[in-house]
Amino acid sequence: MPEHVALPRFVLYAAAGAVGTAGHYAVLAALVWAAWLAPDLASMCGALVGAGINFLLNARLTFRRRATLTAAWRFGVTALAAAAANGLAMALLTRGLRVPWLAAQVLVTALLLTLTFLVNSRWTFRSNPR
Template identity: 45%
Template structure:
């Protein structure tokens, strides 16, 4: 069975009869015009949805980051653990929070956990390695305080994880 065009999937999810694409999505088959080009007025709703998702992602990220930073601070300050190792432990705690909240609130994905968890793990694995490398370089080589290094690292990793999760992990299977 052929996979539906991605714009048809967007339209079906929108469920808005006033949508300029609604008539093109009947039966799950987009009109030829939808396959070849976006109809006039389509970019606005798509960008609004993307902006809303990014805002939700950032909100969930704030909660996950709070968990991450709390573990990081506790391990560095109370347990005298090396900042790069403590950051990775905190990252793992934040990752669990992130998966649960993003799946439900940000992307409202219908992809099964069996399909989404391995993809999330790959995106998180890349982010995990980036976190460790950036924290090590920024604290030991650049001489930054661990908290400043973590803020910089968080900003870089945020972009990677949003794009990876938005366009791969939680994209609904067709």
């Protein structure tokens, strides 16, 4: 992807991600505050909700593609891997290192934003499939 396209696309990706992250954090907070799940498990649930929101927004706005079945399953694989990484990182930070759950989630979100952008732009929504 040319550099002149990458930055604006990343900004759109981050903006769409902010909407998905709002859904993610709402589910996370509700499950933790209701004492229904531990922060790492609640975060994984929230991540899956956020992923659904992100797929729809990114397909149409960021990558300007139709939400095809191929893109959907690729996004799903990426989202499941990210949700698992999210849960593992949250467990390490909150249980292992005793970082407060909200601070831990902010750190994990920042890391996964960059990683999932790279995967989704190069694989899920690539414009010139081989």
